[in-house]
Amino acid sequence: MALVEVESEVTGTVWKVETAVGDVVEEGDVLLILESMKMEIPVESPVSGTVADLLVQPEDPVREDQVLALVEA
Amino acid sequence: MSWEPEVQELNRRRHLAKQQGGPTGIAKQHARGRLTIRERIDTLLDPGTFQEHGKATATPDYDANDQPTGFVPANYVVGFGAIDGRRVVVGGEDFTLKGGSPNAAGLRKSVYAEHLAVQYKAPLVRMLEGGGGSVKGGARRGTVGEPVFSAPRFRIIADAMGQVPIASIAAGAVAGFPAGRLVASHFSVMTRHTAQILIGGPALVERALGVKLTKDELGGAHIHAKSGIVDNVAEDEADAFAQTRRFLSYLPSHIGERAPRRPCDDSPNRMEPELLTAVPREDNAGFDMRAIVRCVMDADSFFELGAEFGPSQIAGLARLAGQPVGVLANDCRVYAGAMTAQAAQKYRRFVEMCDTFHLPIVNFVDQPGFMIGPEAERAGTIRYGMAAVCAAAQASVPWASIQVHKGFGVATAAHYAPGAYVLAWPSVQSGALPLEGGVAVAFHREIEGAADPAAKRLELEERLRAARSPFPRAESFAVHELIDPRETRPALCEWIEWIQPLLEDLTGTTAFPMRP
Numbered sequence: 001m002a003l004v005e006v007e008s009e010v011t012g013t014v015w016k017v018e019t020a021v022g023d024v025v026e027e028g029d030v031l032l033i034l035e036s037m038k039m040e041i042p043v044e045s046p047v048s049g050t051v052a053d054l055l056v057q058p059e060d061p062v063r064e065d066q067v068l069a070l071v072e073a
Numbered sequence: 074m075s076w077e078p079e080v081q082e083l084n085r086r087r088h089l090a091k092q093q094g095g096p097t098g099i100a101k102q103h104a105r106g107r108l109t110i111r112e113r114i115d116t117l118l119d120p121g122t123f124q125e126h127g128k129a130t131a132t133p134d135y136d137a138n139d140q141p142t143g144f145v146p147a148n149y150v151v152g153f154g155a156i157d158g159r160r161v162v163v164g165g166e167d168f169t170l171k172g173g174s175p176n177a178a179g180l181r182k183s184v185y186a187e188h189l190a191v192q193y194k195a196p197l198v199r200m201l202e203g204g205g206g207s208v209k210g211g212a213r214r215g216t217v218g219e220p221v222f223s224a225p226r227f228r229i230i231a232d233a234m235g236q237v238p239i240a241s242i243a244a245g246a247v248a249g250f251p252a253g254r255l256v257a258s259h260f261s262v263m264t265r266h267t268a269q270i271l272i273g274g275p276a277l278v279e280r281a282l283g284v285k286l287t288k289d290e291l292g293g294a295h296i297h298a299k300s301g302i303v304d305n306v307a308e309d310e311a312d313a314f315a316q317t318r319r320f321l322s323y324l325p326s327h328i329g330e331r332a333p334r335r336p337c338d339d340s341p342n343r344m345e346p347e348l349l350t351a352v353p354r355e356d357n358a359g360f361d362m363r364a365i366v367r368c369v370m371d372a373d374s375f376f377e378l379g380a381e382f383g384p385s386q387i388a389g390l391a392r393l394a395g396q397p398v399g400v401l402a403n404d405c406r407v408y409a410g411a412m413t414a415q416a417a418q419k420y421r422r423f424v425e426m427c428d429t430f431h432l433p434i435v436n437f438v439d440q441p442g443f444m445i446g447p448e449a450e451r452a453g454t455i456r457y458g459m460a461a462v463c464a465a466a467q468a469s470v471p472w473a474s475i476q477v478h479k480g481f482g483v484a485t486a487a488h489y490a491p492g493a494y495v496l497a498w499p500s501v502q503s504g505a506l507p508l509e510g511g512v513a514v515a516f517h518r519e520i521e522g523a524a525d526p527a528a529k530r531l532e533l534e535e536r537l538r539a540a541r542s543p544f545p546r547a548e549s550f551a552v553h554e555l556i557d558p559r560e561t562r563p564a565l566c567e568w569i570e571w572i573q574p575l576l577e578d579l580t581g582t583t584a585f586p587m588r589p
Contacts, residue, residue: 010408011448037409037441040357
């Protein structure tokens with residue numbers, strides 16, 4: 001079991017959070033959707049596991065490389 | 074009188090030169106999970122093809138009677154070999170001796186590698202591991218330094234990049250001059266767990282800056298895949314060799330030759346149904362550009378370069394009807410595909426590489442413009458962006474652009490070269506500025522004066538959007554053809570046949586070769 005950090009590839013804002021802490025997710029499942037340069041950018045889970053923490057909420061500004069969520073693999 | 078005694082001595086020396094750092098040095102190298110330079114060369118090349126240059130090079134020790142007492146092999150190994158039956162030059166430091174820091178003959182051979190590749194017009198593969206020069210080498214008596222009239226040692230490194238393909242592999246700690254050699258390449262790859270690339274190592278950094286970091290923290294794969302110092306990361310040395318062989322398969326052996334076209338069993342007329350739905354009708358929804366590229370190119374032929382550096386821009390090599398081509402494409406999932414400073418640097422270098430080796434370019438355009446915002450201004454984006462625009466404007470290779478989605482602003486000019494063959498998908502939108510921001514700027518008085526400004530803005534956007542039908546572009550011959558996306562592969566494969574006579578004329582030097 002390891003905690004995997006899910007980082008933002010872009011600077012932008014959080015548009016929607018699609019999962020909740022405790023949810024079981026598969027690799028590739030969309031955890032949340034960011035908005036940047038007028039595009040919706042899905043952030044996918046890099047691993048299969050359980051959502052351990054969500055560090056942002058809708059409308060939060062995020063920066064490149066900011067940790068958005070933790071997934072327990 | 075026979076020369077038998079000398080021949081025996083020669084064979085003894087050749088044997089000694091192959092002993093590298095001896096059993097202890099070799100065992101240490103293996104314990105670190107790394108191959109020795111001779112094992113690396115044998116693994117990279119077609120079996121049994123290595124022909125070493127300087128088989129008996131060494132630093133000998135002599136006793137009072139001038140009899141040799143010891144023999145330290147040169148710690149750089151270089152020679153010819155074959156990859157997929159084509160001649161290459163391969164060279165690399167022997168880390169089992171002095172940590173790869175060059176001894177006298179080793180240094181000569183390392184400089185010779187570039188000369189050998191240029192002289193015999195063969196691609197160069199460098200296997201780098203070592204720390205470059207050492208201060209111990211500086212404390213000599215008598216004449217010091219190089220003669221004032223000597224040619225710059227780095228000239229050949231620059232010249233070679235305009236003559237033959239160069240691939241560099243970092244398979245251990247690479248610091249100082251070897252790190253400089255690594256980036257003076259058309260393709261570079263590092264192993265994920267056993268390589269680091271450093272200008273100066275941890276001891277130097279701590280002394281100069283008071284910062285204590287490990288080699289990995291300073292220059293591990295996680296740092297340099299993103300810095301763009303290496304194009305690709307390999308899982309292990311075998312993967313690094315496989316990627317190097319693959320990279321070379323798309324390129325000619327030198328600029329005087331055409332890139333090798335292969336027979337292709339993937340039909341040029343293949344039409345993939347999924348291309349019709351690949352771009353969503355909703356403006357803000359992203360899509361998978363790499364999937365589109367893979368659908369259009371010959372099956373399994375797309376080899377991406379530098380995916381993590383400037384990730385809004387995709388670059389790689391592929392084949393179309395067996396012809397090697399350079400592929401450029403925007404990834405709208407990163408900043409809508411905008412041209413950041415890093416994406417622009419990646420773009421310029423890639424265009425220059427294709428120009429140097431006369432590889433046709435196929436460009437899948439979804440360009441919303443240069444990246445904007447405070448970070449983009451601080452990064453100097455517009456300068457790097459214009460360098461990319463200039464590289465395309467002066468490109469000499471056949472060029473095809475497929476307008477997939479967006480094409481806005483000056484950055485879009487980077488996607489077209491002189492004589493470009495231009496195809497448009499029905500999903501194309503283009504203009505000076507994207508509608509959303511553009512309407513707010515151009516009609517700000519009208520919008521502010523309206524009873525409901527937000528509704529007014531939407532109304533104006535909607536009216537202009539309706540005027541952006543793709544059909545007038547086809548009517549006005551502003552594109553060669555508006556096509557069904559499924560027709561993209563057949564149209565491009567046909568274009569590949571049209572450009573064959575052009576490729577014949579292009580061999581030789583270009584006005585502007587690639588630089589690091």
